[in-house]
Amino acid sequence: MIKRRDFSLRCGAALAASAGVLPTAGAQTTVPVQGKKPELGTDYLQLDKRAAVEAPAGKIEVVEFFWYSCPHCSAFEPTFEAWSKSVPKDVLVRRVPIAFRDDFAPQQRLFYALEAMGLLEQLHRKVFAAIHLEKQNLAKSEAIVDWVVKQGVDKAKFLEHYNSFSVSTKTSRATQLQNAYKVEGVPALGVGGRFYTDGSLAKSMERSLQVVEFLIAQVRSGR
Secondary structure (H helix, E strand, C coil), rough: EEHHHHHHHHHHHHHHHHCCCCCCCCCCCCCCCCCCCCCEEECCCCCCCCCCCCCCCEEEEEEEEEEECCCCHHHHHHHHHHHHHCCCCCEEEEEEECCCCHHHHHHHHHHHHHHHHHHHHHHHHHHHHHCCCCCCCCHHHHHHHHHHHHHHHHHHHHHHHHHHHHHHHHHHHHHHHHHCCCCCCEEEECCCCHHHHHHHCCHHHHHHHHHHHHHHHHHCCCC
């Protein structure tokens, strides 16, 4: 898990990040605690003030906070994607790109531009692969646009979305939501605008999904 404090302490290392070379804190280790009931304050946190949700009434929202240049987010993506496709019908899953600093904004814009164009299914995991397997530096807008065009996307249409007011609004809301959940590192998970967990709290990202399932049940029961 990459923690927020690493970015403020080591700003100069920032965009070696695109090669997946960032300081990592709180290394996740898998702990055999599957049978243990998740505990408030240990395995998850409850927000003092509820965060905004986009899920309609009757749906329970689960948010994954991520950053394309985070190696842990890249490693977690296949597991999270598989899990997200198996959730009950009353659960709405969405991804939110974080920005611990202003220079994270280009990758936020990338995500929301791809979303607006209906290209996330096709290109979301390819962005991770480009950064972490192919070691491409996709930190700045110019490099992002070049990469997207190489994927066969029309440059003018992509730029229209990338620079749009709609995408700007979504990036602002993403940062507001990250702050409302008090995200301390990525990847991380929010549930129902009320609960937060991550790999450090849950002891592994795999177990964090078990914690999320427990929290979904809590929200569903009205607790």
